[in-house]
Amino acid sequence: MDARKKKRKVLLMGKSGSGKSSMRSIIFSNYVAKDVRRLGATIDVEHSHVKFMGNLTLNLWDCGGQDAFMETYLASQRGNIFSDVAVLIYVFDIESREVDRDLDTYNAVIEALREFSPNAYVFCLVHKMDLIQAEHRQRIYDERSSLIRSRSEHFRVDTFGSSIWDQSLYKAWAGIVHKLIPNLTVIERFLSAFAKKIDAEEVILFERSTFLTVTSVSSEIGDLNPIYDRHERLSNIMKAFKHCAARNTLTTPASAGFVVMHTKTPQFNIFLGRFTDNTYIFLVVPPGEAAYNCAVLNTMLAREGFSKAAASGRSDGFPLPPPETPDDGASNGVNLGF
Amino acid sequence: MAFRHIRRSLSIELIKKNRMSKPYPYTRSDSSRSEAQLSLENILQGATPGAVSAHSRAILEPSVKPRDAKPRLLLMGLRRSGKSSIASVVFHKMPPNETLFLESTTRIQKDSIHSFMDFQVWDFPGQLEYLEPSFDLEDIFGSLGALVWVIDAQDDYLDSVARLNRTILTVQQYYPGINIEVFIHKVDALSEEYRQDAYQDIVQRITDELNDCGYENAPVHFYLTSIYDYSVFEAFSKVIQKLIPNLSTLENLITTLGNNCGFEKTYLFDVLSKIYIASDTRPVDMASYEMCSDYIDVIVDISELYSWDHPLRKAKGEQMQEAESHVVLHDDTMLHLMEMNKYLCLVSVIRNPEAREKKGLIDMNCRTFQEALNDVFSRSWEREEDQTT
Numbered sequence A: 001m002d003a004r005k006k007k008r009k010v011l012l013m014g015k016s017g018s019g020k021s022s023m024r025s026i027i028f029s030n031y032v033a034k035d036v037r038r039l040g041a042t043i044d045v046e047h048s049h050v051k052f053m054g055n056l057t058l059n060l061w062d063c064g065g066q067d068a069f070m071e072t073y074l075a076s077q078r079g080n081i082f083s084d085v086a087v088l089i090y091v092f093d094i095e096s097r098e099v100d101r102d103l104d105t106y107n108a109v110i111e112a113l114r115e116f117s118p119n120a121y122v123f124c125l126v127h128k129m130d131l132i133q134a135e136h137r138q139r140i141y142d143e144r145s146s147l148i149r150s151r152s153e154h155f156r157v158d159t160f161g162s163s164i165w166d167q168s169l170y171k172a173w174a175g176i177v178h179k180l181i182p183n184l185t186v187i188e189r190f191l192s193a194f195a196k197k198i199d200a201e202e203v204i205l206f207e208r209s210t211f212l213t214v215t216s217v218s219s220e221i222g223d224l225n226p227i228y229d230r231h232e233r234l235s236n237i238m239k240a241f242k243h244c245a246a247r248n249t250l251t252t253p254a255s256a257g258f259v260v261m262h263t264k265t266p267q268f269n270i271f272l273g274r275f276t277d278n279t280y281i282f283l284v285v286p287p288g289e290a291a292y293n294c295a296v297l298n299t300m301l302a303r304e305g306f307s308k309a310a311a312s313g314r315s316d317g318f319p320l321p322p323p324e325t326p327d328d329g330a331s332n333g334v335n336l337g338f
Numbered sequence B: 001m002a003f004r005h006i007r008r009s010l011s012i013e014l015i016k017k018n019r020m021s022k023p024y025p026y027t028r029s030d031s032s033r034s035e036a037q038l039s040l041e042n043i044l045q046g047a048t049p050g051a052v053s054a055h056s057r058a059i060l061e062p063s064v065k066p067r068d069a070k071p072r073l074l075l076m077g078l079r080r081s082g083k084s085s086i087a088s089v090v091f092h093k094m095p096p097n098e099t100l101f102l103e104s105t106t107r108i109q110k111d112s113i114h115s116f117m118d119f120q121v122w123d124f125p126g127q128l129e130y131l132e133p134s135f136d137l138e139d140i141f142g143s144l145g146a147l148v149w150v151i152d153a154q155d156d157y158l159d160s161v162a163r164l165n166r167t168i169l170t171v172q173q174y175y176p177g178i179n180i181e182v183f184i185h186k187v188d189a190l191s192e193e194y195r196q197d198a199y200q201d202i203v204q205r206i207t208d209e210l211n212d213c214g215y216e217n218a219p220v221h222f223y224l225t226s227i228y229d230y231s232v233f234e235a236f237s238k239v240i241q242k243l244i245p246n247l248s249t250l251e252n253l254i255t256t257l258g259n260n261c262g263f264e265k266t267y268l269f270d271v272l273s274k275i276y277i278a279s280d281t282r283p284v285d286m287a288s289y290e291m292c293s294d295y296i297d298v299i300v301d302i303s304e305l306y307s308w309d310h311p312l313r314k315a316k317g318e319q320m321q322e323a324e325s326h327v328v329l330h331d332d333t334m335l336h337l338m339e340m341n342k343y344l345c346l347v348s349v350i351r352n353p354e355a356r357e358k359k360g361l362i363d364m365n366c367r368t369f370q371e372a373l374n375d376v377f378s379r380s381w382e383r384e385e386d387q388t389t
Helices: A002-006 A020-028 A033-038 A067-074 A078-082 A099-116 A134-150 A168-180 A184-197 A230-248 A289-311 A326-337 B003-021 B030-047 B050-064 B083-092 B096-101 B137-141 B158-174 B192-212 B231-241 B247-261 B286-306 B359-388
Strands: A007-014 A045-052 A056-063 A085-093 A121-127 A157-161 A202-207 A213-218 A258-264 A269-274 A279-285 B072-077 B109-113 B119-123 B144-152 B179-185 B220-224 B265-270 B276-279 B324-329 B334-339 B344-350
Touching: A007 A020, A020 A033, A020 A045, A020 A056, A020 A168, A056 A168, A067 A078, A067 A099, A078 A099, A085 A099, A085 A168, A099 A121, A099 A134, A121 A134, A121 A168, A134 A157, A157 A168, A168 A213, A168 A230, A184 A202, A184 A213, A184 A289, A202 A230, A213 A230, A230 A258, A230 B286, A258 A289, A269 A289, A279 A289, B072 B083, B072 B158, B083 B096, B083 B109, B083 B119, B083 B231, B137 B144, B137 B158, B144 B158, B158 B179, B158 B192, B179 B192, B179 B231, B192 B220, B220 B231, B231 B276, B231 B286, B247 B265, B247 B276, B247 B344, B247 B359, B265 B286, B286 B324, B286 B334, B286 B344, B334 B359, B344 B359
Parallel strands: A007 A056, A007 A085, A085 A121, A121 A157, B072 B119, B072 B144, B144 B179, B179 B220
Antiparallel strands: A045 A056, A202 A213, A202 A279, A258 A269, A258 B324, A269 A279, B109 B119, B265 B276, B265 B344, B324 B334, B334 B344
16 A cells, blocks of 8 residues: 555656657656757657655656557556556647647547546647747637546646746646655745755755755745746756756766755845755745854754654655654754854 | 965965055055055066966956957857857757757857856857858957857868858958857767767868968867867857956966865856856866766755745844855765856865764855955956046
């Protein structure tokens, strides 16, 4: 039972050529956008186990989208494919000329899903948005997503417009993995308490290898930030830099990474560092040398608390001790020092 | 081990220089400022050998002309050789793949670049016959800093080379001080071997022709460039560096700083164009240049996300006015970035394992460098003002 729970089955479906494998490669296999043209067509189903946050394994089924495959999924393979699904990600190509036919196929998939795993989450990505002129994007996306909703039966569907050429891809996938992480509320409770303690404007947790936003909290002031897509943009910026670092230090992108980054400017201070084995923490605090150093020290102390908790056996999902977190004591200790 | 001496050698050295010129201790009061800077100028000039200062004077000459103090860069070449694309990518941050959609240039595009040093970039339409008598040569080539000639290496370049030779010979008669920079462009599509062949061939043809016309040792330099990698930035950096009057001073300062702090490589970047205007005297390798240049991008992009203004955003204490940032990568390489003034920032690659503990010293040395740098720049500005009054 427990093993089953940890392996979440994620189905990636959509018409052939809609970009399923491309985005999978970018998010999970460290491809850059222009490399994906090398990918060939996916034959049948490609299974991959993606480690996310260490011990959450996504069991990703990338289903080739050619019509012949689609038919077998819906007929002879039906039970095999659609049972135990945690998440269905369905990709629509915005440039498709046969919208009605796409929607019919989608509806058939939804029917099958309702039959075998009625509790699955459904995400629909309207992909290749970069091909639409900027001024029409929102309108066309809205039309398309309402069409999709009308064909989704009882499932509550989240739709995202996405493109591999900008940060929208990260927004979509961050939304998806956000739904998959166990005990997320515990993590969020901890983070907001922590952010309050160190007076941070914003605290973001990024997954280590994909740089997807796991979760974030922001203070009242941090909420006023006019840039809404900043988390995705950060993912994009940092991942691009990771690729650059890998290229120039002659390693693979998978093994490249940051140990720590400090940035101090007159408007804000930022700290990026490893938090747990699988996450980076990203702190935004107001300027002020002493306050900043204090925040960094507190983060280090909180991290120690985490690793201790992890060592003592509470290692499922996020190694998090129960509500009386060690950061309380730790940060008090440091604050007293100042 | 090098770190122990950092503080003494660099900061004291600079302070000592100031002390020598002034009997009283080093203070930055406004009344004594110009005197201190003037004497610093003397010292720094004195420190560089005569040959170097003569070199910098020669470069200064065009910009000293009273008519137009801004040095000018001319982008020339046959049509569709990529002049406008270069200008857009380097000076307007256009992504390289979007340059496909640039219209062809029909008139001279004049771009003023306001940065650490003001200069103009003139983008010439390829089909313009500027050597005809109806064009005023003085208007085009007077007060010129450098002529950048772009050759499309994927195309048949014989025409372009012939035309360049004609241009050089004409310009040379009237304005012998002009630097001629030849960009052998669009080399991204050529194989390594073919690239070298084309380079050799073009260099040979141009120097032969010029020699035949009795013009030897022409100030012509060649670069292999492409907008799809960093080579065009690197080439432009070299071009701009020749226009900077204080280059040798800057290089000396950076080398001193780098030696004392154990930096592997240090660049002084213009933040907007990501051209480096000076670096230490160690050889430039593309890897470190690329990383430093991308790191600037990271900081600029992040700043864009978090530099919003709101009355409720308050500082929680004292902090330096200039931005400072460093990152430690997986292989313990440290990149260190410090804002020098509005336009410039200093980026260094540090591979010395002791660097992480000595971060404070490094910061302090960089601040000292910053003071020296701003002195160097304010000095040349003051001199210009003296001339006009």
